[in-house]
Amino acid sequence: MPQANYRYLASYTLATVIYDLTVEFCRRFIRSYRQKEQMEQAARSCKSNIAEGSSFSSMEGYLKLLGTARGSVEELGNDFSDFLRQNNLEIWDKNDLRIREFRKFRAIWLKPNIPNTPKFPNSSLETANMFLTFCQMESYLLDHQMKALREKFVQEGGFREKLFRERSNFRSQNR
DSSP, X not given: OOHHHHHHHHHHHHHHHHHHHHHHHHHXXXXXXXXXXXXXXXXXXXXXXXXXXXXXXXXXXXXXXXXXXXXXXXXXXXXXXXXXHHTXXXXXXXXXHHHHHHHTOOOOEXXXXXXXXXXXXXSHHHHHHHHHHHHHHHHHHHHHHHHHHHHHHXXXXXXXXXXXXXXXXXXXXXX
């Protein structure tokens, strides 16, 4: 499987897990309707922009939507950080053994439309730190996906350039 496709699948699958679990997190721990909507929308936006971008024939459009997805997951990560701070809960250090365990998680599809999901922790402290870690992992995946697409664009050109080359070839062959 080409690298860009692998990166798409990895980032989309993790975004799906983040969205599904964010909905559950909000149901269990968030009391404010506005905050629930904001967090769920950020998670949904990340997932949707990855999927929509991959269907574009234009690499420029794809990169813009991945940038939007990256911004949405950053916003969601900030929401989880705010939740921890506002509830006087600790944000665990990236070298904490619990965070290292969270980082071992790999999102995969068990069946169509059914990704594996980690066990939902009982405490809001552990859950919010897990999601914060997943948001950071998703940001990393999206950064690498965008880097690979930029490199591909430099090597191959964009949609308009390809169409222009095809049009030029057509004209030169039909003279």
